[in-house]
Every structure is written in C-alpha cells, then in structure tokens.
Amino acid sequence: MRTVMARAVPRQMVTFALxxxxxxxxxxxxxxxxxxxFPYLLAHVLAFLLSMAGSFFLNARFTxxxxxxxxxxxxFPLTNAANFVITTAGVxxxxxxxxxxSRFAPLIAxxxxxxxxxxxxxxxxxx
Numbered sequence: 001m002r003t004v005m006a007r008a009v010p011r012q013m014v015t016f017a018l019x020x021x022x023x024x025x026x027x028x029x030x031x032x033x034x035x036x037x038f039p040y041l042l043a044h045v046l047a048f049l050l051s052m053a054g055s056f057f058l059n060a061r062f063t064x065x066x067x068x069x070x071x072x073x074x075x076f077p078l079t080n081a082a083n084f085v086i087t088t089a090g091v092x093x094x095x096x097x098x099x100x101x102s103r104f105a106p107l108i109a110x111x112x113x114x115x116x117x118x119x120x121x122x123x124x125x126x127x
Contacts, residue, residue, distance in 0.1 A: 015063040016118050022058065024110060027051035031106055040102040044091055052080050064125040072125060079121040083113040 027047050034043035056076045060068040090109025094100045 012063050012122065013118065016059065016121065017114075019055065019058045019063055020114065020117075023051050023055040024107070026054055028107060032103075035102070040091070040095060040105075041088070044088065044106060048080075048084060048087070052077065055080075059121060059125060064122070066125055072127065075124045075127070076121075079117060079124050082120060083110075083117040086113040086116070 027050075030047035030050055031043050034046050037043075038046070056073055057068060060066050060072065066072070087106060087109040090112060091102075091105045094105040094108055095102045
C-alpha cells in the first residue's frame with residue numbers, strides 16, 4: 001500500500017503542475033479580458049474565482065482521479081485560500097509598491113503559492 005502511495009505522489013505532482021499551467025493560462029486570459037472593464041484587483045478576483053471552478057474539475061479528474069462531489073467542491077476553495085492571499089498580496093506589492101505594472105504581476109505572484117496549494121489540495125481531494 002505504501003509503495004502505491006509513494007508512486008502516486010510524484011505522478012500527482014506532475015499532473016498538478018500541468019493542470020496548474022492550464023489553470024494559470026485560463027486565469028490569465030480571463031484577467032486580461034476583465035482588465036479592460038474593471039480595476040486590476042477586481043479583475044484578479046473574478047478571474048481567480050472562475051478559474052478555480054475549472055481547476056477543481058481538472059484536478060479531480062486528472063490529478064487525483066477521484067469523483068467530484070459537492071462536499072469536495074465546497075471545500076476546494078480552502079485549497080486556494082493560501083494561494084489567493086499570496087497572489088493577491090503579491091499583485092498588490094508588484095503593482096502598487098514596486099510600480100512594476102499590472103500586466104504580468106499575477107504570473108509572478110502565483111509562483112510563490114504553488115507548493116502550498118498542492119499540499120492543501122491533495123489533502124482535500126483525497127478525503
């Protein structure tokens with residue numbers, strides 16, 4: 001049993017990363033579209049929420065190979081709570097403190113949140 005679990009974690013990490021790339025692309029595309037109509041923080045929040053729903057289904061199906069349930073769906077935002085705080089603070093610091101511009105700020109800020117999101121996601125999705 002331990003050997004099967006030991007093999008599953010590296011596969012899950014790779015798949016999680018690939019789903020993350022797709023999710024980041026979805027988020028970033030939505031962010032750019034919403035940035036036309038909304039201030040950058042509102043565009044960030046809306047894009048984040050929309051892409052999180054897609055991330056749930058992709059991770060359930062491909063990363064953890066588990067059946068999506070309402071319980072997991074309702075708990076899934078907890079997996080992104082740390083990600084949301086880290087990326088939102090990062091976007092703010094990059095744009096308002098460092099004056100680096102809002103276009104690439106979310107991509108830079110998201111990198112720091114990946115390890116935390118994987119650990120929490122795995123725990124929730126394998127309930």
